[in-house]
Amino acid sequence: MALLRNKIVQILLNQQSTLGSCKYATASSTNLREVLTNLIPEKQEEVKKFRAEHGKTVVGSVTVDSIYGGMRGIKGLVTETSVLDANEGIRFRGYSIPECQKLLPKGNGGTGEEPLPEGLFWLLLTGQMPTQEQADAVSREWNKRAAIPNHVIQMLNNFPSNLHPMSQFSAAITALNTESKFAKAYSEGVKKTKYWEYTYEDSMDLIAKLPTVAAIIYRNLYREGSPVGAIDMKKDWSWNFATMLGYENADFVELMRLYLTIHSDHEGGNVSAHATHLVGSALSDPYLSFAAGMNGLAGPLHGLANQEVLVWLTKVREQVGDNITEQQMKDFVWNTLKAGQVVPGYGHAVLRKTDPRFTCQREFALKKLPNDPMFKLVSSLYKVVPDILLEQGKVQNPWPNVDAHSGVLLQYYGMKEMNYYTVLFGVSRALGVLASLVWDRALGLPLERPKSYDTPHLIKLAHAVKK
Template identity: 50%
Template sequence: MQVNSRSAVQMFYRSVYNNTHGLLKKRMRELVPVKQALLRDVRKRYGAKEVCKVTVDQAIGGMRNVFGLFYDASLLDAKTGITMRDYNIPELQEYLQKAENGHEPLPEALFWLLCTGDFPSEQEFADVQQEWKQRGQLDSETQKFILSLPKAAHPMTMLSQTLLFLQKDSQFQQVYDQGKVSKPQYWEYFYEDAMDLLAKIPRVAALIYRHKYKNGEIISADDNLDWAGNYAHMLGYNKFEVRECLRGYLSIHADHEGGNVSAHTTHLVGSALADPYLSYSAGVNGLAGPLHGLANQEVLKWLLEMREELGENISNEKIQDYVLTTIREGKVIPGYGHAVLRYTDPRFIHQKDFAARHIKDDPLVDLVRQCYHVIPPVLKTIGKIQNPWPNVDAHSGVLLYHYGMREFQYYTVVFAVSRALGCMANLIWSRAFGLPIERPGSITMRWIEEKFGENQNIK
């Protein structure tokens, strides 16, 4: 269905909201009062308990290891890595639905899990898949907006701007402005906006790619495909392996607890009752920062520079010397280490295993495997490095590069399509839980001196 007017779009969505709701919303309506009661009980029993102490170093140093956020969908453990609703990456791969003859988890199934805590039945999975296909149509007004964006703009800028453009259709904003919604209903309208955003974001992202890099030659959606497979198709990649790569990529990057920049920003802005479009546009802007979403590009550039300098068939000894030279120059080894993890990122292992199944005789992929064995022992000899092991970025960009996506700036857009899954699930539950606006305190250098300095007042 191609919708060509805004009024027709709104009529269609009102029909969806008033008549069908979908199995996921039905399940959410069952879960919300149960989870609300559980949270009230948790606060009653543990509300006065201390979660952690905060040092001045932590306050100044990015709040590392400060546990001050409630984010129920996922948890990051320093040893075991990310779990989504208490399931780790191998378990997600095993239990979530897959494409026919595929091995990678499908994001539609993961979103059901993130929202409900349960793996979906085949009927429930198919219902989410069909609902996203219905909601995913882009009207002509939105298409014209994307195609009018200057091609010189960064693709993440284009994505952020388009999310803001789509905000005109926010159901939450409309009912809030009209005074027709009360606090217990907020989550239902956040849900509607989140489902619309998730349904549309692969099509938006693909249209941005074709506009910026492929002379505006648009590829129509194929609704016979799943959410991730259709994204690959609209980008212009139709091999089964590429679709499988994106299915896995979009699933394992979907959430990484609430403290990372994109998730925290989305949560923070949403806590002010900014609708999902406004909130995730802000999260996307954070993801565009070089210290967050650009890491896989940095890895790829570093590996390509290594090959250019050292040639083919690089020995382990040459890699060791190259690593030490990089560190002596005051640089980090991109893709190695993590703010939280202290062991190899399970998402890296997932991608390494994917490459072992599907990719043979690719010098760059082989170099990633070689670095995995060579680099950690070198980094272990440097005392200040707490985690010498690879994270997900050590492999993800190389996979996209292998399958022909050479537009490095676009890699973060793929990341943003994935991260929308976790951010939207959290926004829905934040409103369902009735979480307040986020407002931590801050301190100044004078405050620190007065509180802890030699001349502090003794009470």
Template identity: 50%
Template sequence: MPKTLKETFAAKLPAEVERIKKLRKVHGSKIVDEVTLDQVYGGARGIKSLVWEQVRMLSEDWAARSDLPGYVVELVDRCPPDLHPMAQLSLAVTALERDCAFAKAYARGTNKKEYWEYVFEDSMNIIAKLPTIAARIYHNVFREGRSVPVAVQKDKDFTFNLVNQLGFGNNEEFTELMRLYITLHADHEGGNVSAHATHLVGSTLSSPMLSLASGFNGLAGPLHGLANQESLNWLQKMKATIGDDLSDKAITDYLWSTLNSGQVLPGYGHSVLRQTDPRYLAQRTFALRHLPNDPMFKLVSQLYKLAPEVLTQHGKTKNPYPNIDAHSGVLLQHYGLRETRFYTVLFGISRAMGVLAQVIIDRALGFPIERPKSYSTDAWVGFVGAKL
């Protein structure tokens, strides 16, 4: 009989612990990177200081864990419909703390070598429940509570159930899109805000529920998870202005008017990448196959051709190429999911898989609380010998 995911992880863990111990013993004093003052003040951009790895999880196990406690259902249903869906998602995940296996084990004085096992159970339970929580939020906010999510079909996979619970039925194309969406948004190195916030709070031995909620709160920011919502809103405004004229001139003029007014082009540029986001290209491949004649996709394609040149001429963008946010909203709205305020919730469901996998690994390897050293600006002035 094949081993479960937890058994597979447990079998591999001792060798990985020894590998890291050996690495630190032999090479722990070696200098890997040099840090500049710009990096210190620029959000630790580019500083090699995190360990971030992934594991896969099983939809079958999630389906078996998917039922929501009654108190979480009541909490979500009592939220005012004008409370942002991401705030509701964060509240619901925080409330799951009541049933936290790790917190209870820690209170009992469980050996720290066993922490990961309880964190694993909590993480699997959280991920399993996210589609039902999200669907309940969706129906309450955008369907005025007229319907409730259908029950999880225990013989179906995670994404099928998410799409079905949202009320989009057995739409195979949309389900395929969401499988792609969840894969592309699940994890994106450990230094982004939602990933790092989850890791940081988890390093205090806070529960997976509270750790993930902190990551969700970071994801809700306009510079992070809300970017795909803002990108679609910008595209829709552009379409309303230029109408059906998708000529090079009409679009180029609109881009320059946006930049000259002091605004950025949503969906373009990336804090780390210096090329077209490969996740954008994956979504483009899907769109070319399934919706090549969609008017908004045609606009996105024209931007893909024209925006990099305009941004290069503008000269203030390090990466003039599109990122994943330039495409996400257009694809979702094509299949009828038009409520842009909900898009970050889908992002959150995806991101939970990557960040909770890392929290499990953090506890399995015994990573310590994160506590960088900080100095005042006067101290940094002295370190670099500035004359200010």
């Protein structure tokens, strides 16, 4: 349903001004759970009618190549929160990233520059653009729920310094499931119709606690175990996170708001989102489900990619210096490709245009750090790499993705610990995958076991279909 509905939304957005047709939250309540309680029965009925009318409609096809290719491109999941269009980029509930930057409530009571992730979470859950008061209410709610149990703090403090930050992050999330309200309610025989309510409570609690967990890991590994300090009830989620990490620069706080917003969701088929969906379909609580997603995010082909890009950029700068000409950059890129290497940060499995997440980070850099040598290097590559990749003719998408830029921004503000970047990604991704998990439970969307084949049976099937 979400795939069809989002396509319709995109058509409408192309036909009229998004700003003129923006659907702001109509409910005056600042209680997100109350809003959802009123909204979910309506959406459940909508899905029921939709399935009754279109349940047998074919929406795609499957080839042998797609089966061997990891099911790439197969339409097989409902993801209410976002859709990734090859030409339009990611849309959160129908809104592009530039539209979200303009329409979502801002920090500092609305006077800030970048959108609040709290507002995006409201949008992902409800499909409605929140008011400033509603987004600020989520900030206060998360601040109230942010306490970490002592056993998790002790575990984090006892981890060896050579344990990767993502391993610590995943382990801490798993250990937090002692706090799961869903697990407790399920053990007591809660009705299926109430599953979403306890999933929502766990999701709110978990999102609230993640910055503190992530900050403890950062301080233990890179700041000699210095304390993270207490949550400031007057600050928003991103601001508290930046402070606990040890960064008080106002521009870094704005970067955190932007970073945590744009990395939040990316449709349901990517590894971290799919893993969370899959484990959640077994009715594992949100803590266990999200921990599974984070183990996927830790891989070099997923969240770890931003670290690999920055490592590569650092090596490039060491080799070419800061005053390289455009022709010298072209020669360097061609030599890289002819040596059988790739240009990290370019290409995307779905997108066929420059990643909007790259673009908004580039716009941030143009305003805040236009003379930074690493930013200039990224800009130089942006000028030459797409044309070279097109000329080479081996890639479908020669444009930069989000990973081509994010590490440079973090490093500029002093966060040079590259193997920590994926933890920041994970904190952000919680918004999307947990909002989606709430809707999985509300709409009764388990992932039933799909049919699979071993190679001999698949060969027989292919021959039979061909005949």
